[in-house]
Amino acid sequence: MEKILLAHGSGGRHAHELIKNIILDAFGNTLLEKLDDAAVLFTEPGSPRSPLAFTTDGYVVKPRFFPGGDIGKLAVCGTINDLAVMGAEPRFFSCSFIIEEGFSIDEFKRILISMREILQSTGVQIVTGDTKVVEKGAADGIYIITSGIGTVKMKPAPDISLVRPGDILIVNGDIGDHGVAVLASREGLKFRVPVESDCAPLTDLVRTASDATGGRIHFMRDPTRGGIATVLNEIATAAQVGIALEEENIPVSEGVEGLCELLGLDPLYVANEGKVVFVVPPEVAESLLRAIRNHPLGKNAARIGAVTDAHPGKVVLKTAIGGTRIVDMLTGEQLPRIC
Amino acid sequence: MEKILLAHGSGGRHAHELIKNIILDAFGNTLLEKLDDAAVLFTEPGSPRSPLAFTTDGYVVKPRFFPGGDIGKLAVCGTINDLAVMGAEPRFFSCSFIIEEGFSIDEFKRILISMREILQSTGVQIVTGDTKVVEKGAADGIYIITSGIGTVKMKPAPDISLVRPGDILIVNGDIGDHGVAVLASREGLKFRVPVESDCAPLTDLVRTASDATGGRIHFMRDPTRGGIATVLNEIATAAQVGIALEEENIPVSEGVEGLCELLGLDPLYVANEGKVVFVVPPEVAESLLRAIRNHPLGKNAARIGAVTDAHPGKVVLKTAIGGTRIVDMLTGEQLPRIC
Numbered sequence: 294m295e296k297i298l299l300a301h302g303s304g305g306r307h308a309h310e311l312i313k314n315i316i317l318d319a320f321g322n323t324l325l326e327k328l329d330d331a332a333v334l335f336t337e338p339g340s341p342r343s344p345l346a347f348t349t350d351g352y353v354v355k356p357r358f359f360p361g362g363d364i365g366k367l368a369v370c371g372t373i374n375d376l377a378v379m380g381a382e383p384r385f386f387s388c389s390f391i392i393e394e395g396f397s398i399d400e401f402k403r404i405l406i407s408m409r410e411i412l413q414s415t416g417v418q419i420v421t422g423d424t425k426v427v428e429k430g431a432a433d434g435i436y437i438i439t440s441g442i443g444t445v446k447m448k449p450a451p452d453i454s455l456v457r458p459g460d461i462l463i464v465n466g467d468i469g470d471h472g473v474a475v476l477a478s479r480e481g482l483k484f485r486v487p488v489e490s491d492c493a494p495l496t497d498l499v500r501t502a503s504d505a506t507g508g509r510i511h512f513m514r515d516p517t518r519g520g521i522a523t524v525l526n527e528i529a530t531a532a533q534v535g536i537a538l539e540e541e542n543i544p545v546s547e548g549v550e551g552l553c554e555l556l557g558l559d560p561l562y563v564a565n566e567g568k569v570v571f572v573v574p575p576e577v578a579e580s581l582l583r584a585i586r587n588h589p590l591g592k593n594a595a596r597i598g599a600v601t602d603a604h605p606g607k608v609v610l611k612t613a614i615g616g617t618r619i620v621d622m623l624t625g626e627q628l629p630r631i632c
Numbered sequence: 633m634e635k636i637l638l639a640h641g642s643g644g645r646h647a648h649e650l651i652k653n654i655i656l657d658a659f660g661n662t663l664l665e666k667l668d669d670a671a672v673l674f675t676e677p678g679s680p681r682s683p684l685a686f687t688t689d690g691y692v693v694k695p696r697f698f699p700g701g702d703i704g705k706l707a708v709c710g711t712i713n714d715l716a717v718m719g720a721e722p723r724f725f726s727c728s729f730i731i732e733e734g735f736s737i738d739e740f741k742r743i744l745i746s747m748r749e750i751l752q753s754t755g756v757q758i759v760t761g762d763t764k765v766v767e768k769g770a771a772d773g774i775y776i777i778t779s780g781i782g783t784v785k786m787k788p789a790p791d792i793s794l795v796r797p798g799d800i801l802i803v804n805g806d807i808g809d810h811g812v813a814v815l816a817s818r819e820g821l822k823f824r825v826p827v828e829s830d831c832a833p834l835t836d837l838v839r840t841a842s843d844a845t846g847g848r849i850h851f852m853r854d855p856t857r858g859g860i861a862t863v864l865n866e867i868a869t870a871a872q873v874g875i876a877l878e879e880e881n882i883p884v885s886e887g888v889e890g891l892c893e894l895l896g897l898d899p900l901y902v903a904n905e906g907k908v909v910f911v912v913p914p915e916v917a918e919s920l921l922r923a924i925r926n927h928p929l930g931k932n933a934a935r936i937g938a939v940t941d942a943h944p945g946k947v948v949l950k951t952a953i954g955g956t957r958i959v960d961m962l963t964g965e966q967l968p969r970i971c
Binding site for chain 1 (some may be wrong): 664673728798968
């Protein structure tokens with residue numbers, strides 16, 4: 294490993310290697326080593342105050358505007374969702390812009406308005422920020438980096454240590470929409486059935502799920518870069534459990550299925566920006582499903598598999614035609630600059 | 633204003649216009665509108681818990697390595713200092729990398745080690761992060777964005793509303809070192825007297841100053857982009873006071889003075905990364921000066937001027953030869969990509 298590859302930003306195996314071998318080697322501490330979507334801070338046993346969750350993400354999506362969203366909407370939703378899956382309500386955000394000289398101020402305003410819409414609908418405030426301008430050719434238009442502080446409301450907070458064999462895996466709808474919408478928009482592909490990014494803030498959906506299960510959600514993660522395959526592999530590895538997926542129960546829209554077939558992509562590895570994988574004990578699975586199917590962001594929610602004690606560390610897919618195959622973490626870079 | 637200019641990233645007048653007319657217009661809220669170096673959160677009257685300070689900055693400095701520092705050291709020190717001037721001790725940081733495909737992993741490691749040194753010496757932890765990789769040509773090597781959470785220890789916390797006529801202005805040493813070191817390194821300029829960046833974490837110096845004054849520091853700011861001229865203009869405008877500077881008391885090293893003369897730069901506008909401007913009531917000025925002159929980062933500390941009720945909103949310099957001139961905020965872009 295001598296040079297940074299696009300695959301190091303994929304969220305898949307190369308990204309994990311870079312993080313584990315190089316970044317954790319330099320910065321390692323017990324909070325960072327959890328590699329959660331957000332770090333949980335100021336946890337004081339017995340304190341009446343909620344712990345805080347803290348997260349950051351950079352957004353470099355190309356193109357900046359795509360069906361269903363844009364870089365601004367993504368920069369707010371993505372950071373909200375990293376807090377939501379930790380059981381936290383988003384509160385205070387920071388926002389850093391890195392902008393290329395010559396960038397259109399009108400386009401900048403459109404991006405800000407798009408950010409504001411999500412901020413207003415979710416009650417999040419941007420309280421601090423920074424703007425850097427680099428020369429023409431030193432960035433590709435605009436990059437946006439948001440960090441977010443949220444208050445952890447779920448008690449107990451979802452945690453990988455709670456995952457156990459028998460738990461049920463639920464996703465709140467069709468997978469792969471974001472990745473396919475961005476790719477199609479970038480390459481100018483036309484569809485018979487149009488595909489829009491699922492980019493959305495998940496706080497309210499997670500609140501609904503938490504209420505419906507009496508807070509009994511063992512773990513959640515939003516399957517962005519690397520898709521649900523990568524997230525499920527992370528869960529299997531971190532919890533040392535097996536995961537059994539049922540291909541025929543995984544919801545995929547007609548448009549995504551069509552384009553994935555055409556291009557040889559596997560929707561399991563395609564990014565989502567409005568999806569969450571829930572890991573819950575079997576006795577609350579039905580109430581969770583029922584509740585989120587009544588939520589605008591959960592209409593196509595489905596039970597996609599279960600946690601097993603067989604094949605710990607591995608994700609195994611039972612295919613629609615009755616076979617089984619191991620679903621590995623994403624290797625290489627399927628779709629760069631998807632978020 | 634149709635396109636983003638380098639001057640929009642200068643920290644000076646154009647940057648203020650972009651922030652006020654466009655960014656605050658979209659995101660405005662009482663915390664963001666203060667335009668402090670960090671936002672102070674969770675301030676609960678009567679609560680025994682310290683409020684939190686929250687800040688973010690993106691680092692795009694060119695070249696990445698320069699005498700006295702590098703982009704990694706800068707990315708940690710800069711965010712520490714934005715917390716320090718709010719009276720906060722740094723606690724938890726996030727770190728986002730945006731890296732160009734093909735970037736050397738050895739260089740990446742050198743940057744991480746440099747970050748780690750400052751983290752370890754200050755007790756700060758990076759607890760969450762993100763890495764994005766963009767194609768060759770879509771960034772200039774590496775950009776680092778850090779956000780920081782600190783606990784506000786000073787009580788009362790320094791605040792612009794405390795600044796009043798009669799207050800004394802103190803800076804902890806020679807100005808302009810960072811900007812000149814980066815510029816010289818970028819342009820390959822040689823000096824008779826070498827200049828190193830002053831890049832350093834200021835928490836301990838600020839603690840010393842706070843102890844020496846019994847916490848009676850009215851306001852602090854670190855004069856980075858735009859130099860002390862811009863910071864003093866911000867204070868004059870926000871507090872609606874005048875500021876009278878004494879040119880002969882402003883410490884400037886021989887190297888910085890020489891290069892500034894050669895290139896027609898004014899050291900008042902050149903960036904610093906290890907300096908803080910203190911605004912304190914006159915009765916504690918001497919104890920503050922004495923204390924910080926004994927600190928490794930305050931050896932050349934000096935009383936550079938005072939807050940006046942004459943000429944509110946303006947900074948006036950009494951020149952060494954006995955004249956006076958108005959020192960405006962930086963206009964245009966003196967030195968792009970200085971941090």
